[in-house]
Amino acid sequence: xxxxxxxxxxxxxxxxxxxxxxxxxxxxxxxxxxxxxxxxxxxxxxxxxxxxxxxxxxxxxxxxxxxxxxxxxxxxxxxxxxxxxxxxxxxxxxxxxxxxxxxxxxxxxxxxxxxxxxxxxxxxxxxxxxxxxxxxxxxxxxxxxxxxxxxxxxxxxxxxxxxxxxxxxxxxxxxxxxxxxxxxxxxxxxxxxxxxxxxxxxxxxxxxxxxxxxxxxxxxxxxxxxxxxxxxxxxxxxxxxxxxxxxxxxxxxxxxxxxxxxxxxxxxxxxxxxxxxxxxxxxxxxxxxxxxxxxxxxxxxxxxxxxxxxxxxxxxxxxxxxxx
Numbered sequence: 001x002x003x004x005x006x007x008x009x010x011x012x013x014x015x016x017x018x019x020x021x022x023x024x025x026x027x028x029x030x031x032x033x034x035x036x037x038x039x040x041x042x043x044x045x046x047x048x049x050x051x052x053x054x055x056x057x058x059x060x061x062x063x064x065x066x067x068x069x070x071x072x073x074x075x076x077x078x079x080x081x082x083x084x085x086x087x088x089x090x091x092x093x094x095x096x097x098x099x100x101x102x103x104x105x106x107x108x109x110x111x112x113x114x115x116x117x118x119x120x121x122x123x124x125x126x127x128x129x130x131x132x133x134x135x136x137x138x139x140x141x142x143x144x145x146x147x148x149x150x151x152x153x154x155x156x157x158x159x160x161x162x163x164x165x166x167x168x169x170x171x172x173x174x175x176x177x178x179x180x181x182x183x184x185x186x187x188x189x190x191x192x193x194x195x196x197x198x199x200x201x202x203x204x205x206x207x208x209x210x211x212x213x214x215x216x217x218x219x220x221x222x223x224x225x226x227x228x229x230x231x232x233x234x235x236x237x238x239x240x241x242x243x244x245x246x247x248x249x250x251x252x253x254x255x256x257x258x259x260x261x262x263x264x265x266x267x268x269x270x271x272x273x274x275x276x277x278x279x280x281x282x283x284x285x286x287x288x289x290x291x292x293x294x295x296x297x298x299x300x301x302x303x304x305x306x307x308x309x310x311x312x313x314x315x316x317x318x319x320x321x322x323x324x
Contacts, residue, residue, distance in 0.1 A: 002038050009033040028222025035214045044203050049099070051195035073153055076112040080148030083116030084141065098202065098296055101168055108156015115309055116148030118283045131263045132272065139323055140276055147280075147312050154308060163301035165294075167205060205295065212291050233270045233278065241317035244274050245310055248281035258282050273320025280313045 009030050013019050019026040100110040120141055128137040233244050258279050265275040285306055293302050 002034075005034055005037045005041075008037070024222045026222075028218040031222060032214055032218035035218070036211060039214065040203060040207070044199055048195060048199040051198050052191075073149065075106075075109050076149045076152040076156070077145070079109045079112035079152060080116040080145045083113040083148055084120040084145050097293075098168075101164070101296065106156060107161055107164075108152045108154075110152075111155040111305065112148045112152025115151045115284065116144055119147065119280055120144035128259060131259065132266075136272060136276075136324055139320065143316050143319070144280070147309070147316060151308055151312055155305065158304065160301050160304065163298045163304075165296050165298060168296045214288055233265065233274055238318075240271070241274050241277050241321070242314050244278040245281040245314050245317065248278045249285045249306070249310065250287050251282045271321050272324045273317050273322070276320050277313055277317025280316065281310065284313065285309055 010021075012033055013026055013030045014021050017029075019029060021027070021030070097110055097114045100113065101107070125137060125141060128140055132140075233240050233247075262275045262279050265278070266272050270278075290302050290306065293305075297305070
C-alpha cells in the first residue's frame with residue numbers, strides 16, 4: 001500500500017540529494033521522509049473516515065451502549081483483536097486513537113486498540129513463524145492481545161478522561177455543539193466540505209508533533225547500533241528483562257522491522273523471552289509515540305499509560321522465559 005512512498009523516499013534521498021544509502025544519515029533521512037508522509041496520509045484518511053462515521057452513525061448511542069451494557073470485558077478484547085489485525089506501528093496508531101476519541105469511543109476501549117496495534121500484525125506473525133516456530137508465535141500473539149485487553153481495561157477503570165489535552169476537549173466540545181444544530185437530512189455532498197475541513201484542521205493541529213516525533217525515531221533508527229543491545233542483554237539474569245524493556249522504550253521501529261533484529265539477539269545468546277519483551281517495548285512504546293500523544297494527552301496521562309504497559313511487558317518477558 002505504501003510502496004510508492006518508499007520509492008519516493010529512496011529517490012529523494014539517494015538520487016536527488018545523493019546521500020549514500022549505507023550511511024547513518026541516509027538511513028535516518030530515508031526513514032524520516034517515508035514515515036512522515038505515511039503517517040500524515042494515514043492521519044488524514046482515518047480522521048476523514050471517522051468524520052463520515054460521525055456524520056451518519058449514532059456514535060453517542062454506541063458510546064452509551066459500550067458504557068452501559070455488561071459485555072464482561074469483550075469490548076476490550078474486540079478492540080485489542082482489531083488492533084492485532086491492523087498493520088500499524090505505534091506512531092501510525094496514534095491517528096486512529098485520535099479518531100476513536102473524537103468518535104466518542106470509551107477511553108479504555110481505545111487504549112486496548114492502541115496497546116495491541118503496534119505489538120501484533122500479520123507480517124510480524126508470518127516472520128515469527130519462520131524464525132521461531134509455531135509455539136513461540138502463538139505465545140507472542142496471545143500475549144499481545146491479552147496485554148491490550150487487560151491494559152485497556154485497567155486504564156479504563158482509572159477514569160483518565162480529565163487528563164486528555166485541551167485540544168481534544170475542544171474537538172469533543174465542538175462536535176457536541178455541531179450535533180445540536182446539524183440537520184440530519186443533509187446529503188453527503190453537503191456534509192463533505194465540513195468533514196474535509198475538520199480532517200485537515202486535525203492534521204494541521206498535530207503536524208508539528210508528527211514531525212518532531214518521527215525525527216527522533218529516525219535519528220535512533222539510523223544511528224543506534226544493533227549489536228549494542230545484544231552485548232548487554234545476553235546474560236540471562238533476572239534484571240535483563242526489565243533492562244531490555246527500559247532500554248527499548250526510547251527506540252522506534254515496527255514489529256516487522258524489529259523481528260529480524262530479535263533473531264540476531266537470540267543467535268547471540270539473548271533469551272527469547274527477553275528478546276520478545278525488548279521487541280514489544282520497541283514497537284509498543286517509544287519517545288516518538290510519546291511526542292505524538294502529547295497533543296492528545298497530558299504528561300501525567302502519558303506517564304500512566306507508559307507505566308502500565310511497561311509493567312505488563314516486563315511481566316510478559318518473565319513469562320516468555322519460563323514458557324520458552
